[in-house]
Amino acid sequence: MANEAYICRIDQNLAAGVVQITDLRPNTSRRSLTYEKVPQSGYLPARVENDAVTGNVAANVTTSALSGLAAYLADVLDEGAGAGGNGIDAGQADSIAAGIIGEADAGNDLGKTEIDAQITGAAVPAAAGTTIDAGGSQGSVADVLKILAGGSYTVPAGTTVNGGAAYKGSADGSFDDDGYRQIYQSGALTMSVSEGDLAQHIADGYCVVYDDTGRPLS
Numbered sequence: 001m002a003n004e005a006y007i008c009r010i011d012q013n014l015a016a017g018v019v020q021i022t023d024l025r026p027n028t029s030r031r032s033l034t035y036e037k038v039p040q041s042g043y044l045p046a047r048v049e050n051d052a053v054t055g056n057v058a059a060n061v062t063t064s065a066l067s068g069l070a071a072y073l074a075d076v077l078d079e080g081a082g083a084g085g086n087g088i089d090a091g092q093a094d095s096i097a098a099g100i101i102g103e104a105d106a107g108n109d110l111g112k113t114e115i116d117a118q119i120t121g122a123a124v125p126a127a128a129g130t131t132i133d134a135g136g137s138q139g140s141v142a143d144v145l146k147i148l149a150g151g152s153y154t155v156p157a158g159t160t161v162n163g164g165a166a167y168k169g170s171a172d173g174s175f176d177d178d179g180y181r182q183i184y185q186s187g188a189l190t191m192s193v194s195e196g197d198l199a200q201h202i203a204d205g206y207c208v209v210y211d212d213t214g215r216p217l218s
Helices: 069-076 090-105 112-121 141-148 187-195 197-203
Strands: 004-009 152-155 174-176 207-211
Touching: 004 141, 069 090, 069 141, 069 152, 090 112, 090 141, 112 141, 141 152, 187 197, 197 207
Parallel strands: none
Antiparallel strands: 004 207, 152 174
8 A cells, every 4th residue: 555644753752632733634522423434633643662572581582561663673683684584682673773763853854765674773674685575584665664653563472582593484472453543644744844743743842743755744
């Protein structure tokens, strides 16, 4: 699916349920449930989750359930070209996640090229063909943007995480979409980013809005 947009909260001090976005259509509280099935307006999404993987792994598996970007990366990235490569380790997962979140907080591009650069920058060998979605990896730009936009991804205790472990072949974690609202690129979104609620929230440093390729809409 294309045409998604991702409102990513970058302010770390705002309480939940404080900043509203009221000029997106259909309005959540005023829409026709029969004809307007996908609500868009609401509150600024939650800040990205990012539980540390380091310190929560023993004998090559997670010791508790972990949520957020680093957990997602540890679950889906394969350090090698195809089946047989090794999974990334906890330190690499935390480092890549911190780099991606830093780019989002700065309002920078976060497409495939930029995300892959963060992966290789964390000592994951580019020569092995490692990317977010190739070289054996199971991830996607859309998933990364969704987590940055408040989507909750959790891996269970016992998830394999290790730079020397065998290739898993599939991810163990999953998204919990309860409360997550997917936003779409629309005329209302364009107007909001240009001169409406989102324009003000961007100017105030509350959020950055990405299109489905990871380019800021501002």
